[in-house]
Amino acid sequence: MKRDIFQAIADPTRRAIIALIAIQAMTPNTIAEHFDTSRQAVSKHLRILAECEVIKQEQKGREIYYQLEISKMKEIDEWLEQYRTIWESRYEQLDTLLAELKQQENKELKI
Amino acid sequence: MKRDIFQAIADPTRRAIIALIAIQAMTPNTIAEHFDTSRQAVSKHLRILAECEVIKQEQKGREIYYQLEISKMKEIDEWLEQYRTIWESRYEQLDTLLAELKQQENKELKI
DNA sequence: GACATGTGCAACCGTTTGGTTGCATACTCT
């Protein structure tokens, strides 16, 4: 059961957890307080997120602080990059189209 | 069973389909040729992608051409935006740290 | 040492997922 970053962010609860600990590191108990599921369910999500290396943990006494591994978010960004170039080129196409239309408009105005 | 874009891209086969039809519109049969699963399995993936509005279809006779709805990819980009600001600020922090180190180094050199 | 607290793990359970096969429907061509 090899999981990747895309499966990690597929679940809305996990995205919420990511958003939570992005601001500051938190313990599982504190995180669980923000949801209406059991502490153990949250713990399972944390396990999955850790498996995908989206979060890292730091032990402080008997408490464990979970923190976002922001570099992992970049992987999504890198994956998106290929499509970003596409939608930018689409805009270029739109730009040239608009330019052509304007030129045509000008011609019509000249007549 | 309301699905969102994040569930759409969670499956590797679906990401491959997205990458395929990003280049040019394709029929289900043509798409299925690129995978070692059945045509019907691919059809199911297309159904999910269409449900999430990641792809759009165009009927041409008895063939249906599926094409990527690139604007939907932007939604992921927008979601990433909040984290992009974080990792950029991290870099700023790193920059100031490096600057401080360099300054300290200079001090040491002065002694 | 005794007790409370923070956490993870295992077992279980209903639902969803991703795949298969078989069949129905719609369009094209002769």
Added chain:
DNA sequence: AGAGTATGCAACCAAACGGTTGCACATGTC
């Protein structure tokens, strides 16, 4: 009209998912 092709849909199935409860194991505090 009949044959062939492109596609979607339904039924089924094993595996994974997301949740629960109970328990074990550390680490603190008295």
